[in-house]
Amino acid sequence: MKSTIPDTGVPITPPASNGDRQENRHEASLHGEILLRLRDYVVEGNIPEGARVPERQLCEMLGISRTPLREALKVLAAEGLIELLPNRGARVRQLSQRDLEELFDVMAGLESLAGRLACEAITDAEITAIEQLHYEMYGYYLHRDMHGYFQANQRIHESIVAAARNETLKTAYANFAGRIRRVRYSANFARRRQRWAEAMREHEAILDALRRRAGSELSDILFQHLRNKRTAAIEHLTEPQESVPASP
Amino acid sequence: MKSTIPDTGVPITPPASNGDRQENRHEASLHGEILLRLRDYVVEGNIPEGARVPERQLCEMLGISRTPLREALKVLAAEGLIELLPNRGARVRQLSQRDLEELFDVMAGLESLAGRLACEAITDAEITAIEQLHYEMYGYYLHRDMHGYFQANQRIHESIVAAARNETLKTAYANFAGRIRRVRYSANFARRRQRWAEAMREHEAILDALRRRAGSELSDILFQHLRNKRTAAIEHLTEPQESVPASP
DNA sequence: TACCGCTATTTTGCATTCATTTTTTGTCCA
DNA sequence: TGGACAAAAAATGAATGCAAAATAGCGGTA
Numbered sequence: 001m002k003s004t005i006p007d008t009g010v011p012i013t014p015p016a017s018n019g020d021r022q023e024n025r026h027e028a029s030l031h032g033e034i035l036l037r038l039r040d041y042v043v044e045g046n047i048p049e050g051a052r053v054p055e056r057q058l059c060e061m062l063g064i065s066r067t068p069l070r071e072a073l074k075v076l077a078a079e080g081l082i083e084l085l086p087n088r089g090a091r092v093r094q095l096s097q098r099d100l101e102e103l104f105d106v107m108a109g110l111e112s113l114a115g116r117l118a119c120e121a122i123t124d125a126e127i128t129a130i131e132q133l134h135y136e137m138y139g140y141y142l143h144r145d146m147h148g149y150f151q152a153n154q155r156i157h158e159s160i161v162a163a164a165r166n167e168t169l170k171t172a173y174a175n176f177a178g179r180i181r182r183v184r185y186s187a188n189f190a191r192r193r194q195r196w197a198e199a200m201r202e203h204e205a206i207l208d209a210l211r212r213r214a215g216s217e218l219s220d221i222l223f224q225h226l227r228n229k230r231t232a233a234i235e236h237l238t239e240p241q242e243s244v245p246a247s248p
Numbered sequence: 249m250k251s252t253i254p255d256t257g258v259p260i261t262p263p264a265s266n267g268d269r270q271e272n273r274h275e276a277s278l279h280g281e282i283l284l285r286l287r288d289y290v291v292e293g294n295i296p297e298g299a300r301v302p303e304r305q306l307c308e309m310l311g312i313s314r315t316p317l318r319e320a321l322k323v324l325a326a327e328g329l330i331e332l333l334p335n336r337g338a339r340v341r342q343l344s345q346r347d348l349e350e351l352f353d354v355m356a357g358l359e360s361l362a363g364r365l366a367c368e369a370i371t372d373a374e375i376t377a378i379e380q381l382h383y384e385m386y387g388y389y390l391h392r393d394m395h396g397y398f399q400a401n402q403r404i405h406e407s408i409v410a411a412a413r414n415e416t417l418k419t420a421y422a423n424f425a426g427r428i429r430r431v432r433y434s435a436n437f438a439r440r441r442q443r444w445a446e447a448m449r450e451h452e453a454i455l456d457a458l459r460r461r462a463g464s465e466l467s468d469i470l471f472q473h474l475r476n477k478r479t480a481a482i483e484h485l486t487e488p489q490e491s492v493p494a495s496p
Numbered sequence: 497t498a499c500c501g502c503t504a505t506t507t508t509g510c511a512t513t514c515a516t517t518t519t520t521t522g523t524c525c526a
Numbered sequence: 527t528g529g530a531c532a533a534a535a536a537a538t539g540a541a542t543g544c545a546a547a548a549t550a551g552c553g554g555t556a
Contacts, residue, residue, distance in 0.1 A: 500554085509544105512543070514541075517537085518536085518537070519534100521535080523532080524529105526527105526529090
């Protein structure tokens with residue numbers, strides 16, 4: 001059964017199944033397990049942009065037949081991570097600049113919504129936790145620790161989404177975030193101190209609005225914040241990509 | 249091959265394939281064709297809430313084998329239209345009141361986003377077209393023509409989404425709209441003249457903000473508008489469901 | 497050598513088959 | 527009569543098989 005793997009372009013390393021996330025009850029069946037693992041595999045960028053998804057090879061790698069794999073591929077295609085070419089299998093979807101702009105805007109809309117809803121339901125404790133993250137992030141900012149900064153930043157945004165108390169929104173958010181994650185835009189766009197300082201100010205405004213439970217105001221600020229992020233990211237992408245190697 | 253269909257609970261009438269919509273390139277393959285038809289079949293409410301999706305029966309009805317059907321089912325499950333029970337097949341997803349509230353809020357967020365984006369890109373001609381629809385809708389309102397009213401109303405909202413110039417958003421919007429469509433909330437919630445008149449006023453405010461390209465203002469109005477819709481719909485659902493037959 | 501057309505191999509899409517699990521049916525016994 | 531158990535039937539989940547399509551390989555010709 002466990003046959004040797006013929007060498008092809010794609011690096012073969014079985015992705016570890018991550019802890020459960022969204023998804024109805026997929027994780028129970030083999031198909032669901034495959035779906036989770038394959039999604040992570042793609043999101044983490046293990047297959048280069050626009051490259052074919054080698055069906056047979058993945059089957060051998062995962063030790064399964066083609067049926068459940070193909071089912072998972074169909075789902076990933078519906079999610080927008082890969083695309084299906086008739087009689088030519090699946091390719092990792094290549095996002096055009098336009099696609100990225102669209103995705104960023106949709107993310108902005110979802111976060112903007114999350115902020116609005118969060119204002120209706122968020123507890124003082126949750127706000128305190130976010131403040132905590134904010135100060136933590138500020139520390140990273142001062143120390144120019146970009147990695148830490150982004151981690152804290154992401155957790156703040158996730159906290160806001162969580163405070164919205166809307167699982168449907170959360171799932172949609174995770175889905176779009178996954179599509180974008182393949183693009184390593186965050187790598188160095190904030191090198192510009194200018195933008196970085198701006199972002200910090202925006203985050204302060206976010207916190208302020210959140211404290212006051214000013215829903216529609218927060219909604220505005222979040223949208224604008226994400227819009228600015230988008231601009232920075234896109235600008236970065238169109239410039240010479242100094243430090244965005246295909247596979248590190 | 250074309251065997252006779254054993255009688256079961258589910259009405260067997262092949263759904264006509266509708267014109268293409270979203271979806272990558274699905275429509276080319278058999279699987280994609282099935283996906284489109286099956287989605288419409290479910291969205292149109294041909295299978296009762298919470299009922300099993302009869303695999304074998306659908307295969308016979310569609311004249312295909314189980315493989316492409318099951319692929320389509322997996323996608324529909326990912327879209328949230330049905331749910332997969334391990335070893336017990338698929339069921340049409342039953343939306344709780346909470347689910348509906350969540351869905352409405354997400355729709356509100358997406359439309360709110362659409363309005364904001366539309367203000368950046370909409371042409372005068374498009375605005376004129378929406379005004380046209382608005383007057384048309386007003387006519388239906390005056391004549392108490394609910395069906396016409398809802399049609400015009402839906403076209404207005406779709407026009408706004410279209411004016412946002414964001415295919416990603418449009419697809420997501422269509423997806424969520426489909427999930428809700430199964431619930432025939434619109435049937436008579438607007439019987440209350442009160443709410444109906446309110447909705448008309450809100451629509452006038454929407455148009456006004458759109459004309460002025462007041463993005464964040466429009467965003468607010470749209471969110472509130474949808475929120476009110478949600479409230480009306482949910483209220484309606486929790487009351488004695490006078491005219492919501494399972495299958496007309 | 498570059499280019500074209502032809503055949504062989506691989507890959508894809510779907511149907512079919514097989515092993516389990518679930519559901520139904522039937523029977524026995526209190 | 528009714529309930530518990532067991533066997534039969536059906537359905538599900540995944541593997542395998544097969545025809546059609548696409549890709550790669552190869553030889554011939556200019």
